[in-house]
Amino acid sequence: MRWFQTTLATALFGLLIMGVVSDAAAAEGRRGGCRRGERLNIQDLDVSPDPIIEGQRIRSWKVKIRLDADRECDTEIEIREGNELAGGPHRYTLRPGVNEIELPAAERFRFQGREHCFSIVVDLEGTHRPVDAGRKFCAQQKPSWSLREPGDRGGGYGGNR
Numbered sequence: 428m429r430w431f432q433t434t435l436a437t438a439l440f441g442l443l444i445m446g447v448v449s450d451a452a453a454a455e456g457r458r459g460g461c462r463r464g465e466r467l468n469i470q471d472l473d474v475s476p477d478p479i480i481e482g483q484r485i486r487s488w489k490v491k492i493r494l495d496a497d498r499e500c501d502t503e504i505e506i507r508e509g510n511e512l513a514g515g516p517h518r519y520t521l522r523p524g525v526n527e528i529e530l531p532a533a534e535r536f537r538f539q540g541r542e543h544c545f546s547i548v549v550d551l552e553g554t555h556r557p558v559d560a561g562r563k564f565c566a567q568q569k570p571s572w573s574l575r576e577p578g579d580r581g582g583g584y585g586g587n588r
Contacts, residue, residue: 461500461521463551468493469560470525472506472545473579474532478571481539485532488514490547492528492558494521503550506530507557508543538572 461467470491479485488506499522505515513536519528544565546557566574 459500460553461494461502461549461551465500465551466493466495467521467549467558468495469547469558469564472547472564472574474566474572474574477575478573479538480571481568482537484534485514485536485538487532488530490528490530491525492521492547493525494523496523498523503555504528504530505548505555507546507548508536511536513545538566538568542567543572 470493471489472491473489475486475489476483490504490506492504494500499520501518501520503516503518505517506513512533514530514532517530519526542565544563546564547560548555548557564574566572
């Protein structure tokens, strides 16, 4: 009888351990780093303040990024103009659907002298890659710098734009 009780207790303990390990693996599958197969798309990019005077410090960047996946994922996001860092890097958890993210501006980045076109770069499985966007995000000087596009006024993020 003692042998039966010991075997039963060991079997129950083993099942309990397997359940805990299974739950942890399932949770990791639901959320972890963003993967290459998950579709990311940039919907919009704005700067604050907007408009901004040449040489003035940027407070923050506002990015709308769409994640087409069935789980949340963690990634590092940065904004670049060519090789120059303009915003971030900062770690975020993206949820399925459209995510509105405010990114800190790079301390030294300023609008100066020419047209500025930006790309949003994310960390996918340890490699930094630009995210697909349906259009280019370029700031033009008129008379101050702006990323605002026709139809942007009154929509989007609210507050000071």
